Amino acid sequence: MSFLRTIIAIILTLVLAGFAALNTEKIEVVISPVSDAILIPLYAIALGAVAFGFVSGALMVWINGAPVRKDRRKKKKAIRILEKEVDKLKDDKFTQHKPATDIFPAITSQK
Numbered sequence: 001m002s003f004l005r006t007i008i009a010i011i012l013t014l015v016l017a018g019f020a021a022l023n024t025e026k027i028e029v030v031i032s033p034v035s036d037a038i039l040i041p042l043y044a045i046a047l048g049a050v051a052f053g054f055v056s057g058a059l060m061v062w063i064n065g066a067p068v069r070k071d072r073r074k075k076k077k078a079i080r081i082l083e084k085e086v087d088k089l090k091d092d093k094f095t096q097h098k099p100a101t102d103i104f105p106a107i108t109s110q111k
Contacts, residue, residue, distance in 0.1 A: 016047065019047075027040060
């Protein structure tokens with residue numbers, strides 16, 4: 001699986017590098033009406049938009065996954081508690097209990 005990831009990463013890197021090499025033309029960008037225009041390469045704007053989309057999408061997925069993560073934390077905590085209880089019961093089961101000899105001390109055996 002890591003080999004496939006490596007191949008995909010190399011291909012993606014080559015595509016992005018080719019895109020940046022072919023789109024070096026600078027364009028004017030005005031951020032606010034008060035400031036002057038800034039000259040930025042076209043590839044920086046395009047890759048910045050892609051990065052912004054990726055980060056905002058990842059943030060949405062992370063926010064929407066919050067209930068699942070909360071439920072998973074609760075289940076892990078319950079599992080830890082139950083495992084401790086099982087270990088305690090196993091220890092109690094395997095300890096040697098002495099039989100009670102004086103349950104009914106007033107009753108004597110009649111032989």
